[in-house]
Amino acid sequence: MNSFRTELKMGDLDGTIDYTESICCMGSCFAEHMAEKLRTHKFSTHLNPFGILYNPFSISQSILRLIHGEPYQSEQIFQHDELWHSYDHHGAFSDPEPEACLEKINTSLEEGSRFIQTADWVILTLGTAYVFVEKKQQRIVANCHKVPGNEFTRIRLSKQEVVFQLSGSIQAIRSINPSAKFIITVSPVRHIRDGLVANQRSKAALLLAVEEVTEQVPDVYYFPSYELLLDDLRDYRFYEADMIHPNALAVEYIWERFGEVFFSEGTLQLMKEVKKVVQAARHRPLHPGRAAHQRFVEAQLKKIVELEARYDFLNFVEEQKVLGEERV
Secondary structure (H helix, E strand, C coil): CCCCCCCCCCCCCCCCCCCCEEEEEEEEHHHHHHHHHHHHCCCCECCCCCCCCCCCHHHHHHHHHHCCCCCCCCCCCCEEEEEEEECCCHHCCECCCHHHHHHHHHHHHHHHHHHHHHCEEEEEEEEECCCCCCCCCCCECCCCCCHHHHHEEECCCCCHHHHHHHHHHHHHHHHHCCCCCEEEEEEECCHHCCCCHHHHHHHHHHHHHHHHHHHHCEHHHHHHHHHHHHHHHCCCCEEEECCCEEEEHHHHHHHHHHHHHHHHHHHHHHCCCCHHHHHHHHCCCCCCCCCCHHHHHHHHHHHHHHHHHHCCCCCCHHHHHHHHHHHH
């Protein structure tokens, strides 16, 4: 019988993620999808302390800043279009008030700096090899913040430049956290504004660079999220309406394949139990006062107590609060 898709065969890896381990996710918006899945299943996770970052240079620079922990000063932010911004950060940190902008930046920097010092795993998701260089200061920016394009020069990093940035980031983290393990993935989100040909060349530079790093540096693994969407699923049914971003079904499929590679059978089983409780707490009943729903709430609260007693690393504070509010 003919097969109408090409299923990507996942190789065995030496690294497995344990529930007791902490995970730092950094990079493009696809990193946020993976971090959300990890958080839903109650893994200790820290996401993008600089916001969404797309290119390996900016990811590397943010890691160095986290390691040194040097706070940002007022002269390192700028005003444009009624907002204060940092060229190192995503627009989520921008604010009409400079003090508020700096506070958000430095609070996140401090939290991220603490987390990365003891993180067991660091997941880096690369989006593009293209970078924008601000002409005045000749520096690569993480985000242009809608500043006019004529103030920047756009260039593509070479494979070796990407290798240098990734290797440097790993070395820097291991200088303070020697046992840290790494997963690097290339985002399946296509940068259409680059053009389809340019996007493929950009992704190729990233893929070849990651191959070299994983071959040369121990405990660094490649996860093929890019290939899973573009070659395994390979259908616009698995994209959002913009035909660029993976939809929920695609993200779930990639997450399941991630689990096959990096989670043990015992961890996968516990994740199923955790997910049931989380989904139950998120459920919004039409008639919360009904006896049937009250029995449901009590059963979930009992399940939480049992899980926390068996696994002291689990924390269902949010779910207990939500379910407690539904208790009559």
